[in-house]
Amino acid sequence: MSRAEPLFLDTPGGARFCLYHPPHGETRGALLYLHPFAEEMNKSRRMAALAARRLAARGVGVLQLDLHGCGDSAGEFHEARWDGWQADVKAGLDWLQARLGLQPGLWGLRLGALLGLDYAARAQQAPARLLLWQPVLSGAQHLNQFLRLRVAGEMLQEGGASGGTAALRARLQAGEVLEIGGYELHPALALALDGVDAARMAAPRCHVDWFEMVPEAGRPPAPASARLVDSWRAGGGEAQLATLAGPAFWTTQEIAEAPALLDASANTYPDTA
Template sequence: MTAGAIEARAEPFFLQRTRGQLFCLYHPPRGDCRGVILYVPPFAEEMNRARRIAAQQARELAALGYGVLQPDLAGTGDSSGDFADARWETWKDDLAACCAWLGERIAHPPVLWGLRLGALLALDYAQAAAHSLRALLLWQPVTSGQAYLTQFLRMRTVNAVLADNASEQTGTRALRAALQSGDILEIGGYALDPALAAAIDALAPLERHTPPCPVHWFEMAAHSADKAGQVLPPGAARAAEAWRSRHARLQVHPVDCPPFWAAGEGVGAPALLAATSALLREDRLGH
């Protein structure tokens, strides 16, 4: 079967929620079902820039026998609500609803597959999930919500400098103060509500989490080696060491891959797609 035929099998639908509906794309498993996977998208514009790669990976996983669900979380994409209405706890409720939808159709504990801030959301959800999880697939997880929010806020300052708009050239400290005062900030075309910003800011750093299931960490920004010999930048290495000290079942997969979530359409991720597909093909999730 050609790649186009595989893509044609994806099923778009709206998952009804009490406050609206979530747009979802479901890739049914081909052949005998080997499991189900829930994609947890990254934040703001990173979600849009990663769509092509995520969809390509979903199709490959479906071809391997996995049912893959790709939702737009509340307030994002084609789901109900505006980005200004988005809340961290609401997104976790959305993940629960998606897991329930999958569970009604295929009797397998889901794998959560998260990218960037979506990886941290998947991990946060997993620690209090009311159901079992088979594994976590973390693509370039954000290691600190606070640092990530600072980076996101910095976009406004950088854009103001590029536009030579002196009235908008404020630092992240001033932007945080505005959020704490209750102001909604427009950052890169996204209206950031203070409640969502505060929730991201208050997230425990990655090393303070304890994964409740096997974790496969795909790291694409390698700098130094951790104790197990994998290549990790310092923040990620600290998290990996902390998890292993608490006997977490962790496997790190260094891959040569550009930051496609921050790049244009022409950037691919062949090594990442191949490594993820190989893991699922060989059914090494439980390692």
């Protein structure tokens, strides 16, 4: 297999750092990887790299893209905006299509999966397919979880937290940039996250493979996930939802791997050998 190729993708918003994994042998597809939010991105780098290599071995070209203000891309985190990330998605898809000559799909983890769903619902041309890893369904709920990190930190300080997430939301609404876990969150991004909800989006116009991690084999998916996929199917959509036993690697204290997820993702492109 070829090694991953580092590159900077020029966009109107600045340079975006990428790793390109060329397809091995006959090209069978292409995927743009959209990483999760804040520290979850760093926790999941190893799993993303392992999966990209596995997919490339199946003939799938993969572009791992650091969104604006994230990783090694231009800009600071407080400069990131949801619509800017949508523009990054389009730039990555255009690059892959020009490179490989076929319509790429989107592969997203956590908030990256919600970003991909939102892009797919808005775009004139649907992605070839969607590969979703533990997708966040509600931007508002995800924002609350992020804000709780700040609340927890304040509780450890003298005097404790003041007002919880409601107080932090009020400060964001007043225009304040908040530092949370080493990341500066701009009110514009927070406001955009509040308005992104997968349940209110149009059903994807492409095949969807959706994988969720569970502590033990055989456990069902989250009820909200099952309801959403059922609604897509009822409307004629093509979606597969499966649970896999393994760690929540995007949030574990130590870097963790989920071999079952690697196998299942590679098997969405069956080995033809």
